[in-house]
Structures are given as C-alpha cells and as structure tokens.
Amino acid sequence: MKRDNQGQLNQYLEGKFDAKTFKDSARLWNNYATDYKPLVDFAKDKKVKFIATNIPRRYASQTAKEGLQSLNALSDKEKTYIAQLPIKVTLDTPGYQGNESDDGRPCGRNKSDEFHFSTGYKRRYHG
Structure with missing residues (x-):
C-alpha cells in the first residue's frame, strides 16, 4: 500500500472508516481484494499495526x-x-x-x- 494512504488505512483499522469509505478514500490497487484485504482485515481483527510502505x-x-x-x-x-x-x-x-x-x-x-x-x-x- 502506498505510504500516503496510511491515514486512511489507520482509520479503517480503528473502525472509524467502513470498508466502502476506506476503498473510496484510498488509492487501492486492483488486486487489493484478493491480495491485501485478507491481510488488512486480519490486522484489523487482531488489532495489529499495518504499515503502508510503498512510495507513492x-x-x-x-x-x-x-x-x-x-x-x-x-x-x-x-x-x-x-x-x-x-x-x-x-x-x-x-x-x-x-x-x-x-x-x-x-x-x-x-x-x-x-x-x-x-x-x-x-x-x-x-x-
């Protein structure tokens, strides 16, 4: 995930954004649903930090x-x-x-x- 989407990602992980708001506010890759969403949701469920590290x-x-x-x-x-x-x-x-x-x-x-x-x-x- 791109580094400048960390704020939106944090909002989603903290339950302040629902999945649609997160998707609409962050520039997610086409393969987000299959390759990243399971990891992001795991982090959300387990209250684990998820760090967006890719350069915009x-x-x-x-x-x-x-x-x-x-x-x-x-x-x-x-x-x-x-x-x-x-x-x-x-x-x-x-x-x-x-x-x-x-x-x-x-x-x-x-x-x-x-x-x-x-x-x-x-x-x-x-x-």
Whole structure:
C-alpha cells in the first residue's frame, strides 16, 4: 500500500472508516481484494499495526523522469512518504546492467519497472 494512504488505512483499522469509505478514500490497487484485504482485515481483527510502505507513484514517476536528485526538492511533508534521503541505489544486481540512462537514471525496458525506495533496490516485474 502506498505510504500516503496510511491515514486512511489507520482509520479503517480503528473502525472509524467502513470498508466502502476506506476503498473510496484510498488509492487501492486492483488486486487489493484478493491480495491485501485478507491481510488488512486480519490486522484489523487482531488489532495489529499495518504499515503502508510503498512510495507513492508520483514520486516513483518523478524519479524515473528526473533522477533521484529531484527528490531533494520535495517538501518536508512529501519526504515523509519516501525513504530517508540520500537514497543509494545500486544497479549492479545481475540482470539490471544496462537499464539506466547515461546520467544514471533508471530507464526500464518496459512500463512495468517499479522502484521500491523503502528498501533501496530496484525490482523488475515481467508481465
């Protein structure tokens, strides 16, 4: 779940939002019902914290287009949604060589490349 949806997630977990309000207020992925809802509902039932850790798409897109250094211009509030700066990324992992531009920005070969800054590595999905 995207980090900037933590507030809505907390409201749902605390019973302040019903399922429809949560769904309408958070940007849930298409596979939420099958892949995430059972875990979220488990956390709600057991009163366990559930932490939204994924970088919001707009910052991942910004990074892909403008590079990691562009994140330095984010407001303090926006920076709470990403990993602490500076972010160190290595593309030395086998299979990732050649997937960056001349200035070091990532440029995946398909639209399904996604960057997970919460853990500082690049993961590639093949669909």
